[in-house]
Amino acid sequence: MTISVPATSANLGPGFDSLGLAVDLRNKVEFHQSRFFSVSIKGEGEDNPRLKGNNLFISIFNEHYNRLTKKNQNFKFTFYNQIPMSRGLGSSSAVIVGAIASAHEAAGIRVSKRRILNHALVYESHPDNITPAVMGGFNAATVEKNKVFSQNKHLPNYLKAIVTIPNKPMNTAKARILLPKSYSRENSVYNLSHTALTVAAFFNEDWEMLKISTGDRFHQRARMKMLPELFSVQKIAYENGALMSTLSGSGSTFFSMAYQEDSEMLASELTQKFPDFTVKILDFDNSGLIIER
Numbered sequence: 001m002t003i004s005v006p007a008t009s010a011n012l013g014p015g016f017d018s019l020g021l022a023v024d025l026r027n028k029v030e031f032h033q034s035r036f037f038s039v040s041i042k043g044e045g046e047d048n049p050r051l052k053g054n055n056l057f058i059s060i061f062n063e064h065y066n067r068l069t070k071k072n073q074n075f076k077f078t079f080y081n082q083i084p085m086s087r088g089l090g091s092s093s094a095v096i097v098g099a100i101a102s103a104h105e106a107a108g109i110r111v112s113k114r115r116i117l118n119h120a121l122v123y124e125s126h127p128d129n130i131t132p133a134v135m136g137g138f139n140a141a142t143v144e145k146n147k148v149f150s151q152n153k154h155l156p157n158y159l160k161a162i163v164t165i166p167n168k169p170m171n172t173a174k175a176r177i178l179l180p181k182s183y184s185r186e187n188s189v190y191n192l193s194h195t196a197l198t199v200a201a202f203f204n205e206d207w208e209m210l211k212i213s214t215g216d217r218f219h220q221r222a223r224m225k226m227l228p229e230l231f232s233v234q235k236i237a238y239e240n241g242a243l244m245s246t247l248s249g250s251g252s253t254f255f256s257m258a259y260q261e262d263s264e265m266l267a268s269e270l271t272q273k274f275p276d277f278t279v280k281i282l283d284f285d286n287s288g289l290i291i292e293r
Contacts, residue, residue: 001105002292004028005098006136006285007083008090009161009248009255010128013214014194020090020139022132022285023161027081027094029057031102034076044081044091056092057099060123064103075106086169088249093129096120101289113289117148129249136288138202153202155284160263162256163248164233164270165278170226170252178222187217210244210257220247227252229274236273240266 007025011017027044039052058077066072083091100119104111113134120130127141127148141150183191197213200206224230224247233254237245241262248255258266263281271279 001032001102002028002030003098003102003105004290004292005094005101005133006090006288008093008129008132009088009163009246009253010090010126010132011216011219011246011249012198012255013216013220013244013246014191014218015128015140015198016191016195016216016218017126017128018141019195019198020128020132020141021155022136022288023089023163024283024285025082025089025280026285027079027083027091027098029080029098029102030078031075031106033106034074036076037074038076040076040078042078042080044084045079046081055095057095057102060096060099061103061106064100064119065106068103068107068109073106084165084253086171086252087165088170088247088251088253089163089165090129090133090249093120093124093133096123097130097133097289101291105291105293114148116289118146121146121148132288134289136286137284140199151199151203154286156205157283158260159207159243159284160258160260161282161284162237162242162258162263162267162270163280163282164237164254164256164274165280166227166229166252166274167276167278168227168252170223170250176250178226179219180222183218190215190217207243207257207259211238211242214244214246216246219250223247223251229277230254233270233274233277236269237266240269242266 004026006022010020012019117134131139131141138153201209237256242256245256
């Protein structure tokens, strides 16, 4: 049994805790019943001994498997991780979604993606990462009565994601503390109007509009001050063909979108200016959670 979940970029500028999309960088887990519990990790996190015991995935998996079967069963897990940790690319959401889906498959119970998404809310109260992790593509989402309500848009293959991944992590909890406790009416209207325009631009495929619509006054500037090089990353991205360039989640990764024909030049400029950072050109992921039986 194999489960895989894509990386995600959330907020997308003004869409704080509500907008997100999936990119083709995946965490995959293979598992089967075993006499003894074991965990093997390849890729991201393979050098961290703490992840080879009762990690977040195992904890959530066991919770749901026990709930569904009323049994205690040992499994052998092999993780193939591509998503960097603590870099704003949804590694935690991938773990949460993957664990819930794996537990249901192990129990022999098939459920809808929407059900898995709503289970994920227990562990991640904001829908901006977990929704694209499950659904793929671009998503606008909100939470009402402990359920996620969302709209999904398929992303075309002539667009590419260019992710600039710094060599320093950014703690999500710390990044949230930096935010103001309240916002002025002016800034609230600014973000509301820009979020609405961003959603419309995605659904109408008016990609040039994103250069205007993805402005933000809620969170980006405060968080980017933790790693000031990110202001230069954004500036260089816009000077070299980016349609949008925004902090990915709470950082530290910076997400840019460009037409395929502009993506190589943009990535080359960013690599040249920031040799200590990792720059990747990625396809967008429209599949979300994949279960291979």
